[in-house]
Each structure stands twice: as C-alpha cells, then as structure tokens.
Amino acid sequence: MKDTQVLVVGGGPAGLMAALAASNLGACVTLIDRQETLGGQLIKQTHKFFGTYKEQAGVRGIDIATRLSEEIKSSENGNLKTIQGGEVVAFYPDCTIIYSHNQTLKKIRYDRVIFATGASERMLLFPGNDLPGVYAAGAIQTLMNVNGVLPGDTYLMVGAGNIGLIVSYQLLQAGARVICVLDAMPKIGGYLVHASKIRRMGIPIYLRHTILEARGENKVEEAVITALDNNLRPVPGTEKVLKVDVISLAVGLNPLGELLEQCGLKFVYIPELGGFVPFHDEFMRTSRKEIFVVGDLAGVEEATTAMLQGRLAGLVAAQDIGYIRDGVDREIERILESLSKYRAGPKSFKIKEGISKLKTNDKQSVIEGFKYA
Amino acid sequence: MLEKTGVPTKEELKRFIPSKKRRCEGPYAMIECFEEIPCDPCYAACPFKAVKEFVNINDLPEIDFDRCTGCGLCVSECPGLAIFLIDETVGNNQASISMPYEFQPLPEKGESVLAVDREGNIVGEVIVDEVKISGRKAKTPMVTILVPLNQVMDIRHFYLKRLNERR
Numbered sequence: 001m002k003d004t005q006v007l008v009v010g011g012g013p014a015g016l017m018a019a020l021a022a023s024n025l026g027a028c029v030t031l032i033d034r035q036e037t038l039g040g041q042l043i044k045q046t047h048k049f050f051g052t053y054k055e056q057a058g059v060r061g062i063d064i065a066t067r068l069s070e071e072i073k074s075s076e077n078g079n080l081k082t083i084q085g086g087e088v089v090a091f092y093p094d095c096t097i098i099y100s101h102n103q104t105l106k107k108i109r110y111d112r113v114i115f116a117t118g119a120s121e122r123m124l125l126f127p128g129n130d131l132p133g134v135y136a137a138g139a140i141q142t143l144m145n146v147n148g149v150l151p152g153d154t155y156l157m158v159g160a161g162n163i164g165l166i167v168s169y170q171l172l173q174a175g176a177r178v179i180c181v182l183d184a185m186p187k188i189g190g191y192l193v194h195a196s197k198i199r200r201m202g203i204p205i206y207l208r209h210t211i212l213e214a215r216g217e218n219k220v221e222e223a224v225i226t227a228l229d230n231n232l233r234p235v236p237g238t239e240k241v242l243k244v245d246v247i248s249l250a251v252g253l254n255p256l257g258e259l260l261e262q263c264g265l266k267f268v269y270i271p272e273l274g275g276f277v278p279f280h281d282e283f284m285r286t287s288r289k290e291i292f293v294v295g296d297l298a299g300v301e302e303a304t305t306a307m308l309q310g311r312l313a314g315l316v317a318a319q320d321i322g323y324i325r326d327g328v329d330r331e332i333e334r335i336l337e338s339l340s341k342y343r344a345g346p347k348s349f350k351i352k353e354g355i356s357k358l359k360t361n362d363k364q365s366v367i368e369g370f371k372y373a
Numbered sequence: 374m375l376e377k378t379g380v381p382t383k384e385e386l387k388r389f390i391p392s393k394k395r396r397c398e399g400p401y402a403m404i405e406c407f408e409e410i411p412c413d414p415c416y417a418a419c420p421f422k423a424v425k426e427f428v429n430i431n432d433l434p435e436i437d438f439d440r441c442t443g444c445g446l447c448v449s450e451c452p453g454l455a456i457f458l459i460d461e462t463v464g465n466n467q468a469s470i471s472m473p474y475e476f477q478p479l480p481e482k483g484e485s486v487l488a489v490d491r492e493g494n495i496v497g498e499v500i501v502d503e504v505k506i507s508g509r510k511a512k513t514p515m516v517t518i519l520v521p522l523n524q525v526m527d528i529r530h531f532y533l534k535r536l537n538e539r540r
Contacts, residue, residue, distance in 0.1 A: 048452035048511050050410055052430060053417030058450050058510040173476055187376045192408040193453030195379030200530035202493025205379055304411070345409040345431025 004030035004081070006317045007097065007110035009088050009259070012040020013303040014295030014310035015116030016068040021314025022114075023080040025323040030108060031072065031080065032099055034087040038072060039065025040118060041138070042303060044145040046173075047166055050191070051304040051342070061303065062145075093263040095290060112290050112317040115260060116310060119253035119274060119296035124158065127213045133220025137167040137250035144174050152246035156223045157181040158211050159250030162190035162302070167250060168198050179242050182209035184228055191347070212239065214247055223247050253300045257293075265291065272354030273299030279358065282336065284313040292317055299358075301351050308339050375407050380491045386526070391438035400443025400460035400469075404434045405529075406453060418450035418509070445471055449508035449515055458517075461525060468525040469502055471517040478533070479504050479514055486531040488520060496528060497521070 006022040008015045011033030019031040037043055045061025056064050072082060083101060090098040096109050121136035123129065135151060137159065143149045155176055157168045160183035168178045181198065186207055188195045195205060208228045215222040227238035255274045257267065266279040266287035278286045278293045285292055292313040295306035312335045315328055343352055375381045389403050390396075402423070404415060409431040416424040416434065423440035424447070445458040448471060458471035480486055480501045488499040503517040520528045 048513075050412035050452050052411075053414040053450075053510075057412060058414040058418075058452055058508075060511045063511065188379060191410055191453065192375055192379060193406060193410075193455045196381070196405065196491065197454055199379040200489060200491055200493055202489065207377055341430055342411045344429050345411055347408070347410055347431075 001109070002095070002111055003108045004028050005111045005321050006030075006314070007032070007108055007113045008116060008314075009097070009113065010040065010116035010118060010295070010297075011035070011038040011082070011084075012116060012118055012295060012306070013042055013064070013068070014118075014297075014306035015040070015114070016072060017307045017310030018114045018116060018292075018294055018314035018317075019080060019082075020068070020071055020075070021311040022318040022323075023075050023078070023314075025315060025318035025325060025328065026079065027318040027321055027323050028079045029081070030083065030110070032083040032086045032088060032108075034085065036085050037065075038069040038082070038084065042068075044138075044141045045166075045303075046145055046170060049304065052338075056304065056307070064303075088259060091259045091262040093288075110290075111321050112292065114284075114292040114294060114310075114313045114317055115278075115297055116293075116295045116306075117256040117259065117297050119255050119300050121249070122252045122254055124211065124249050124251050126211055128215055128220070131214050131216050131220050132218070133216065133245055134214055134247045135249065137163050137248045140246070140248050141167050141170060144170065150174055150176055152220075152244075153177060154179060154244045155246045155248055156211070156225070156242055156244045157248045157250060159183055159252075160185070160188045160190060160195065160205055160207070161250060161252070162194060164248075164250030165190040165194035165198060167248065168203060169194065169201070171248075172198070172201050172203070178203050179244055180204045180206055182206040182211070182225060184208065184210045184232055186230075210234070211247065215241075220245055220247055253296060255297045255300060257297060260286075260291070260293070263288075268358060270299070270354045270357050272350045272357065277358075283316045283332075284309055285316065289320075299351060299354055305339060305342055305351075308335050308342070311335055312339075381405060381407055389436070390526070391441075395438045396461050399462050400445070400458055401438055401441050402436065402443065402445070402447055403457045403459050404436060404447075404451075405455045405457065406434055406451075409433060410453075412452060414450040414452060414510075415447045415456060418447045420444070420446065445515070446507075448473060449513040450510070457529065459525060461522060463519065466522050467519050468522045469517050469519055470525065470528060471503070471515055472530065474514050474516040474531075476533075480516060480531075480533055484533075486518065486533055488518065488524070488528040489530045489532060490527045491529050493530070495532070496524060498534075499528070499531065 005028040008019045008031045023029040042061040042065035051057035086099045086101040088099045155178045213224040223242045226234040294309040425435040454473045461468045484501045499518045
C-alpha cells in the first residue's frame with residue numbers, strides 16, 4: 001500500500017513547482033521540507049528576479065516564495081499534503097523513504113519521488129578558515145535577511161559570482177561595510193548589472209586575487225589577500241592585510257545528492273553542473289524510472305530554471321501514474337522550449353556544456369553508485 | 374573592460390545615449406545593460422513600445438528614443454537597477470536623474486546628498502527633487518536628483534550625508 005503517489009523532497013522553488021504541477025494534474029502529492037517555512041533559498045532573496053516578465057521577472061525572490069506557499073496552502077486538504085520540519089534521513093530502493101519529524105522516525109511509500117534538495121556552499125582552504133568570522137555567503141544572507149542578524153561590521157567577499165555580488169549589495173543595504181570583492185578568475189562571473197550596482201556604492205572588485213590567510217586571536221581580525229598570476233599562483237609582494245571581522249565565501253555550490261547515493265543511483269561527475277550529479281534525462285528522470293531530480297541537485301543553475309524543471313518533473317511524474325489530460329504534452333513541450341530559450345544566452349554556456357555532457361554520457365565521466373566508492 | 378571592472382566605458386555607454394537633438398527635447402530612459410542575460414521586463418513595462426521586442430530573451434535592449442516619452446515606468450521594473458531616467462531640459466544649467474534607490478532611510482525632498490559616479494567616487498553635492506515608491510511587481514523607491522548639466526552622464530548614485538561618516 002502506497003502512502004502517496006508523488007513524493008516531493010525539498011520545498012524550494014523547484015520542489016514547490018513540482019508539487020503544484022503534479023497535484024494540479026490530480027495526483028496525490030506529499031511535499032516534505034525540513035524547514036518550518038516553505039520557499040528554500042527564495043525566502044532570503046530580497047532582490048528582483050530576472051527572466052520573463054510574463055512569469056516571475058521583476059518579482060523579489062521572497063515574494064515568489066510567499067506566492068507559491070499560498071498556492072500550496074490553498075491546495076492542501078485536497079490531494080496535496082505538506083510536512084514541514086520533516087527531514088528525510090534514509091532512502092531505500094523499494095520506493096520508501098524514512099523521515100524524522102518531531103523526534104520520531106516515520107515512513108512514506110510512494111509511486112514517484114522528485115528530489116529537490118538543492119545544493120550546499122563550498123568551502124575554501126586557507127590557514128585560519130576555522131576561525132569564527134569565516135562564513136559562507138549564503139549563510140550570511142540567511143542570518144541577515146531571514147533572522148535579522150548581521151554577523152559583523154566589516155566584510156571581505158571572496159567570489160564575484162552572482163551570490164558574492166548580491167550578498168555584497170545586501171550587506172550594504174543592511175548597513176555593513178564591504179571592503180572589497182575578490183575573485184581568482186580574470187572576469188566577473190556574476191551578472192554585470194549586479195557588479196555595476198556595488199561599484200556605484202564604491203566597492204572595488206579585484207580579479208585574479210585570492211585570500212591567503214585569516215588571522216586573529218579568537219576570531220577573524222584580519223584577512224591577507226594576494227594577487228594571482230595567470231596560472232593562479234600567488235604573486236610575491238602583492239599581499240595586502242585587510243582589517244575585517246567577517247570573511248564571506250561565495251565560491252560555488254555542490255549539489256546535495258547524498259540521499260540518492262543511498263540507493264545506488266547512477267551519478268555522473270560534470271564540473272559544469274557543480275560536480276557529482278544524479279544522471280538524468282531531459283525530463284529530469286534519473287537512471288531509475290520512479291526517481292526524478294530537479295533544481296540545483298540536477299545541476300547548479302538558478303531559481304527560474306529550477307522552477308521550470310520542477311513543473312516539468314511534476315507533470316511527467318503525474319502522467320506516469322496515469323493522470324493524463326489534454327494539452328499536458330503541449331505544456332511539457334512549452335516548458336522544454338522555455339528552458340532552451342532561457343539558456344540561449346552566453347551566460348548559460350557552462351550549463352549547456354554540462355547538459356550536453358550528460359546527454360553524451362561518456363564512460364569517463366560516469367560513476368555508478370557511490371561517489372566515494 | 375566592463376566584464377573586468379563592472380563599470381562601463383564611455384564607448385560602451387554610447388549605444389544607450391540618444392542623439393543630441395533628442396536629448397534637448399525632453400526626458401528619456403537610459404538603459405545601462407551591456408550583457409546578454411535572460412531578462413525582458415524593460416520591454417514588457419513600456420506602454421509605448423519604445424523598447425524593441427526581444428527575439429531571444431537574452432538580447433540586449435534596443436530603445437527607440439522617438440517612442441520613449443520619458444515616463445519612467447521602466448526604471449522601477451528593471452531587476453538589474455540599470456535604467457536611469459534623464460531629463461536635460463529642466464533648465465538652470467541642470468539636469469535631473471531619476472534612479473532606483475533600495476536603501477533605508479530614504480532621502481527627503483530638498484535634502485542635499487553626495488552625488489557619486491559609476492565607481493562610487495563622490496563628485497559633488499546635489500539636491501533631491503523627488504522621492505516616490507513605484508513598481509508594478511515589486512515596490513521600488515525611485516529618487517530624482519538635480520545635477521549640474523555637465524555631469525549628467527557621470528552621476529549614477531548618491532550617498533546620504535548623514536550616513537557617509539560610516540563609510
């Protein structure tokens with residue numbers, strides 16, 4: 001006896017869209033999220049989103065979270081059930097997961113499962129990186145925008161991708177000082193409009209630079225930075241000591257696939273997608289037909305494409321079970337078209353490269369089963 | 374250069390500056406968007422179709438200054454905060470620049486603030502002419518400052534004097 005038809009693990013943008021799409025088609029859906037508030041990373045994103053104006057462009061991330069959560073709430077008591085504050089801890093190949101909720105372990109059996117567990121922030125190796133005051137940028141964004149806590153006054157931002165640029169801007173909005181943003185790459189990685197915003201606020205961006213060391217007695221007091229040559233080697237004599245109390249690391253994300261490894265799912269190593277990702281097809285289906293992956297877990301990208309992937313997998317999973325309605329195939333086609341249109345620009349070069357590697361699926365990049373095996 | 378500095382060069386800015394003649398005729402929107410990213414609110418927000426329809430959503434905006442009335446609706450819609458409403462016809466050897474301003478506290482009308490250029494350098498003191506909250510999808514404060522006419526292409530932000538000591 002199954003407990004639910006479609007189980008969605010993770011209530012961020014991808015998971016919310018997956019749950020809505022599957023339940024709108026008529027499937028019985030259970031959405032489980034470990035936080036008390038739905039929305040995943042959206043709830044700390046106070047900036048306006050890019051994308052299509054007809055959809056969510058121009059809306060602040062946090063407002064998208066509110067909108068989607070309200071839609072979820074209005075479908076509840078029908079064929080959609082949510083479990084908030086529940087964490088999936090085990091995953092078995094016989095369509096069963098175990099989750100912990102209110103300090104007890106419970107079981108859910110499903111027909112289809114859509115994993116939308118997101119990604120975790122990367123760490124950087126340098127002496128002193130264990131001192132209090134070294135944070136991941138996304139963690140600072142959560143503390144600042146969700147909990148209303150500013151972890152320090154003066155910041156060094158490492159990483160000029162979108163997260164580094166956006167969090168720098170939001171730190172300024174919160175009244176903090178950002179000394180500079182640095183990045184080892186020769187070009188700004190994030191959107192240039194974000195870079196222009198913080199440059200107008202007087203924040204320099206140092207490219208081909210990195211952090212060498214964090215110094216301090218019991219907490220971060222100084223950061224030592226250096227210029228890098230074209231082979232990414234520190235250039236002697238270019239070291240600078242910055243007085244900061246927070247070092248913020250925005251150096252990329254790793255897909256969170258640990259749960260899926262528990263049932264021996266096929267993983268592939270594709271650096272363009274963020275490292276090890278579950279192998280999946282264009283409908284987000286993995287090497288096992290009952291398992292789908294969407295959002296950053298399937299390849300680190302951003303919320304707009306994550307939402308499209310969520311809708312896609314939600315529809316396909318519901319169709320699998322037998323919820324077939326006129327026009328759904330066309331809707332699926334339209335989502336695929338939107339994804340490819342969205343990725344048609346030069347900034348999506350990397351993700352497209354990653355997806356094409358996924359398609360060719362060459363032997364070298366494929367690792368079956370446990371990634372640490 | 375922009376991709377290394379985050380600051381557009383004069384050359385890069387050219388494509389978004391209207392003709393001399395148009396600049397003397399009234400307000401216009403200057404879209405400082407130089408990178409092909411998937412985004413179209415400037416096109417969708419314009420009631421006069423002054424921003425050409427995008428073939429590819431990643432296209433750079435292209436503005437028809439004959440259609441642009443300087444209504445300023447696009448300023449609060451741009452997710453990149455990259456649109457400035459400029460009026461070089463206010464007289465008195467001045468120009469007005471309206472820009473999105475997402476900081477608290479907001480300045481007050483008549484307040485003297487520190488004008489800064491695209492690199493954040495303070496280039497003078499200017500007066501705030503108007504503060505309003507607009508935006509269809511997300512409320513965004515829009516602040517208008519009066520600047521010397523010869524600095525209209527340089528000033529793109531301002532700092533409040535009362536907060537500047539902290540910097």
